[in-house]
Amino acid sequence: MTSTPLRSVAIQMAQDDDVAVALRGLDAGLVIDLGKGRGTITVTANIPRGHKLALTRVPVGAPVSKYGQSIGRATSEIHPGDHVHSHNLGMDDSEHEHGKERLRARQEPGPPVGPIPTFAGYRRANGTVGTRNYIGVLTSVNCSATAALMIAEAFKYQALTEYPNVDGVMALTHQSGCGLITGSEGAETLLRTLRGYARHPNFGGLVVLGLGCEMVAVESLVDDGTIPADTIVSSLTIQAAGGVRAAVAEGIARVKEMLPALDARRREDTPVSELVLGLNCGGSDGFSGVSANPALGVASDRLVSCGGTSILAETPEIFGAEHLLTYRAADPDVARRLLSRLQWWQRYAAQGGGSLDNNPSPGNKDGGLTTILEKSLGAVAKGGQAELSAVYEYADPVTSRGLVFMDTPGYDPVSVTGIIAGGATVICFTTGRGSVFGSKPAPSIKIATNTELFQRMGDDIDVNAGSIVDGSASLDDVGNEIFELIIRVASGQRTASEDLGIGDQEFVPWTFGTVT
Amino acid sequence: MTSTPLRSVAIQMAQDDDVAVALRGLDAGLVIDLGKGRGTITVTANIPRGHKLALTRVPVGAPVSKYGQSIGRATSEIHPGDHVHSHNLGMDDSEHEHGKERLRARQEPGPPVGPIPTFAGYRRANGTVGTRNYIGVLTSVNCSATAALMIAEAFKYQALTEYPNVDGVMALTHQSGCGLITGSEGAETLLRTLRGYARHPNFGGLVVLGLGCEMVAVESLVDDGTIPADTIVSSLTIQAAGGVRAAVAEGIARVKEMLPALDARRREDTPVSELVLGLNCGGSDGFSGVSANPALGVASDRLVSCGGTSILAETPEIFGAEHLLTYRAADPDVARRLLSRLQWWQRYAAQGGGSLDNNPSPGNKDGGLTTILEKSLGAVAKGGQAELSAVYEYADPVTSRGLVFMDTPGYDPVSVTGIIAGGATVICFTTGRGSVFGSKPAPSIKIATNTELFQRMGDDIDVNAGSIVDGSASLDDVGNEIFELIIRVASGQRTASEDLGIGDQEFVPWTFGTVT
Ligand SMILES: [Ca+2]
Ligand SMILES: [Ca+2]
Ligand SMILES: [Ca+2]
Ligand SMILES: [Ca+2]
Ligand SMILES: [Ca+2]
Missing domain, CATH: 2.30.130.110 (Archaeosine Trna-guanine Transglycosylase; Chain: A, domain 4)
Structure with a gap:
């Protein structure tokens, strides 16, 4: 037979x-x-x-x-x-x-074979290393969103041709910034997010633009002493400038002033231990936990074994199986921090009239998932097998090396915004149903879980992990392909979403404060 | 002497x-x-x-x-x-x-002197009357925001020259639409807002664009039977289209198909009783309650006396002085509905770690405001003296005539978004410190409380109520000027914020749901 x-x-x-x-x-x-x-x-x-x-x-x-x-x-x-x-x-x-x-013994990533790979990055004055060289127009409040976009608009298309080393001018607009309760958790979370972007190594220059009478003063976004000293910072308000037209003209002039100095910056060979990788998934399917997520875990483990940083997130997706991570915690305090965030989430969900329920849904069960442990393992697989070295709150600066966890919602733009605010310089994003997510100033590499998706939405996808399902590649094969692509993208190669121009609308700070 | x-x-x-x-x-x-x-x-x-x-x-x-x-x-x-x-x-x-x-006897607006004025509006199939003729690209989720903007972008600048009766293509993008708890108050409020825009008489055509796997399905935004029968509706998802590039091309094609039919529509003389005015203020100063707000109240009273509708909002600004409005309620049920919203607000503020406090601040006191009643009267003055005929929740369809109240936060973009979702076709917005607010598809007329602001930010302001403070005009003079400008703007005259191109980023649905 x-x-x-x-x-x-x-x-x-x-x-x-x-x-x-x-x-x-x-x-x-x-x-x-x-x-x-x-x-x-x-x-x-x-x-x-x-x-x-x-x-x-x-x-x-x-x-x-x-x-x-x-x-x-x-x-x-x-x-x-x-x-x-x-x-x-x-x-x-x-x-x-x-x-x-x-639980069985973990198979932690060992030391790398051969020398530590390098990428070509922008070394910044505070020791962080950027993967892009953007100018950000950071808004303190929705009231300055349109003016910020008008400033960025002036540098689209051919306007930056003379400055090939500047990746673009990005308007960081959002829908909040006033009407929040000062000092509340919601207001503090927004502030942390805006400050995280202000200090991001992928911004060489910043124009901080406010209206002038908002709760969050423009100066407060850049005065905490953590912005790299070589970030060129310029602040203005629309009220002081004399209206939208005057503020836009002034903002454009200030960006123009920055361009020659920023264009003079150069990438330098840097060990990948200086990379900060963010992990995410969106629009999952039955193969997420079989192909794209564990393949990304292989890449994450390789980065961690080289001394780099990898940020796992999306707290609601591990709910009910948090021991999968606490078991891997470097010390009891890390485990306690994770459990304390899960308690916070139970209160937050109850406030919203719901409850966290990560049990396999009828659709999940039809797809073959049996238990909450199995479902969570499929999500956590993005983080590979490494020890969990730290737990951060949303948008907190990530300073530990190794695999860390950041508490974020699962909702894609909100989760990735927190991770980038924490300092991630490259994102890897797995999708089964076809997310078209992209991010700035840190680029997103998108990884399809199945070949059908990769063929149908090829413009939007960077890596096909469906080859694992087809049997034509192993997890290690695709994991290594992802790792090598991370290095190339960190060195300047453009992702699918960058080619499409996606990432400006995907800056979405987590807002959960009362709005008055 | x-x-x-x-x-x-x-x-x-x-x-x-x-x-x-x-x-x-x-x-x-x-x-x-x-x-x-x-x-x-x-x-x-x-x-x-x-x-x-x-x-x-x-x-x-x-x-x-x-x-x-x-x-x-x-x-x-x-x-x-x-x-x-x-x-x-x-x-x-x-x-x-x-x-x-x-309280003394109210001075309710009497019947209008002479015939009821008319404006040139777009009469819609369901009896509502538009003041603009836009095409909306309505997004169900943040995941389709960038693609929606790309579609709208294709119709900027000279692209609509052949279609002079179409005011523009507006991308209605937002930061939510997934990760919400189904059926929760937050999710329902977002749905109400999106449906309110979908049925707005200022949209002659709609492209409803989703990703394809989000919580809010595109069809659910336009299937409640309230969209005017002459609104041309077309839905698509990025996943079904095969990615961003294909969806944008398809969306552009669908807009192009609509243009000839929409360009053929014409404005008709319509009594101002069909106008729905929204009232708001932002960046108030010590003269808001002395000049711009009461002058706007004169205009609101004139509209109400003609049988029109005027929407007062911004619940936190009347807190502690709600009897100023319940006293004017048309019947006890209207008063009870208002008080019930104020109770909701007390819980909502407490959840956010704060409390509603509308008492005069030290700055207010320095400016001359003594009591909470006086402060609230200055805010409520926008609504004139008319009887309060109904109370609506955020983004509810406004169907009563006369002065009505809609429960919204005070935060400008969120408040006006709710009012426009409710059906307002013109907004009047007072400002003392210099708001640069603008809105689409309903235009915003901005009214300065003081002449210094009007002179400093003249590009952004439509009416100077500072003339009341200077002594060169009476409240009635400026009120009549506003009323006449409302009619001209409703008939197609462009506002300062329309000339500047403001209003796309100011679509900000109130989000208070738990995000998972
Ligand atoms: Ca996910
Ligand atoms: Ca996600
Ligand atoms: Ca990208
Ligand atoms: Ca106000
Ligand atoms: Ca307001």
Whole structure:
């Protein structure tokens, strides 16, 4: 009887996993060769695409492993070739409280093989390293948004031809900045976000533009002593300038003054340990946790092993499985900080008349996800296997190296805005349904989870991790492709979203303050 | 001894008021002729500009009247010529509970003198009447914001020269639309706002653009049966179109298809009873309640007396003096609806870690405002003297005629967005410090409270109500000027903010939902 190699029909996420994920529908009776001398198994029931195939025997009550970690316990005995889902896999309440004991040893990234790669970055006066050289028109309030856009508009198309080393003039407009309760958590979060962008190494110059009577004074965005000393900063208000027309003319003049000095800046070879990578996903599908997310995890681990920084985020997507991260915490304080943010989220969700519920939805279950642990592992897979070295609040400056967590919503533009405010200089964004996200001043690399999406929306996507599902590439292959693309993009290569001109509207500070 | 006419140094807001507002510093000893045979008074103390001068004797405990209403009680006997402020005017806690009995008779607007004026408007299939003829690119989610702007961008500059009756293509972009809790108050408020714009009579055509996997489906914005039957509606999603580039090309094509039909539409003479006016103020100063607001109130009263609609808003600015409006309510249910919104606001403010406090600030007191009643009367003065016929929640469709109240924050773009979603076709916006607000698809007329501002920021301002402070015009003069400008703007005359191209960034739906 002929047998089919496992890798052509299913993918095993980690060595020694009890289950693999079917890459196409598997019919009962199919004989699969596990390879590496592990013999063959026979499929015992029809298994839909995206669902789990048992590779090993699991006794009742024993943990079932996927991603090298427990995703629950067998509720009846599982045999090789079985379909593994809600009928034979479950999770009791104690599972996530005490999950730690049942988790297998992590496979932390080792030191890099060979010399640490370099990228061509802009070294800034405070030691941070930029990947782009933008001028930002930072607004303190919505009232100056239109004028800021008019200033940026003057530098579109051919206006910067003489200044090839300046990437553009970006208007950082938003919908808030006044009518907030001074000192409230919402107002402080907005301020942190605006200050984070002001100090971002991808801004060589800044025009800070206000109306003049708003709650957030323009000076307060740039006076905290953390802006790189070589950032050229110029502030003005529309009221002092004498109206929109005068303020726009003045703003354009100030940008023009900056251009020669900024154009004289040059990229320098820099070890990738100076890179700050932000991780995100949006519009997930059943293969997010199988292809794009774990491939991005491989790239993240490579960066961390080189001494770089990688920022995982999107708190609601780990809710209910937070031990997956606390277990990896570098010290108990890091774990406590994460748990404290999760408590904050429970209050915040209740205030909004909802509750956090990260359990697999009926659609998730149809797609093959059985437990909250399995779903969260698919999201957390973006962060690879590295130790968790720190936990930050939204838009806090990220100063630790290694894998860190930033507390953000999952909603794409809000999450990435917090991560960039924290200092990320490149973003990697996975999508299954077809996000068209882009960001500035830090570019976003988009990674499709499936080949159909990559073919349908090719203009918008940088990397096809669907090759993992097709069986034509391994996780490591795509992970290495992503890592190498991160280095090229950090060195100036343009992403799909940069070619399309996306990223100005995607600056969306998290606003949860009362508006009066 | 020579005497100075009252009107040259102070302004009395209503006949029979006990106080007038000093338009310049008045020195003790100045003799003022009250006119109309009322004799002279002598100023008894130095009175700063913006502060109150007593015109009559008020016994201890008796109400002191300004705007024809009580602003508190004399805490010591007040004599003509006295400075009236915190030292002799106060308000006890019972004042606002029981204020009604102490208020004087209202001077409701009478029927108009002569025939009802007309404006040249666009009559729409559902009976509403537009003042502009825009095409809207309405986004369901931030993810389609950039593509929507790219579509609108294609129709800037000379692109519409062949279609002179189309006012423009407006991208309605925002920062929300996903990650909200379905059915929550925040999500419902966003939906109401987007649907209100979709049905607005100033949109002759609509392209509804989504990403494809967001919480708010594009169809749900236009399927509630309230869109005028002659609005040309076309929906698409970026995921279905195959990416940003394809969706933008498709969106541009769909707009082009609409242009000939929309350009064929013509304005028709329409009674001003079909106008829906929105009232707002932003960046107030000490003269807001003396010049621009009450002059706008004169215009609002004229519109209401003609059978038109005028929308007062900005709930936090009437807090603590809500009886000023409940007293004018057409029936007890209208009063109850207003009080219920104020209770909601107390909870909302507390959630945000603050409290509503509309008491005069130290800056207000320096400027001459003594009590919360006086401050609120200055804000409410925008709504004139008319009966309050209805109370609406944020972005609710306004269907009553007369003066109505809509519950909105005071924050300008959020407040005006709710009012336009409710159906306002012209906005009047007063400013003392120099707002540069503009709105689309309903234009905003900006009114300066003082001449210095009008001269300094003339490009941004349409009407100078500072002439009232200078003594060169009466409230009625400026009120009539505003009323006539409303009619001309409703008929197509461009406002200062339209000339400057402001209004795309000022579409800011109120977002208070939890973001996940
Ligand atoms: Ca996600
Ligand atoms: Ca996301
Ligand atoms: Ca980008
Ligand atoms: Ca106001
Ligand atoms: Ca306002």
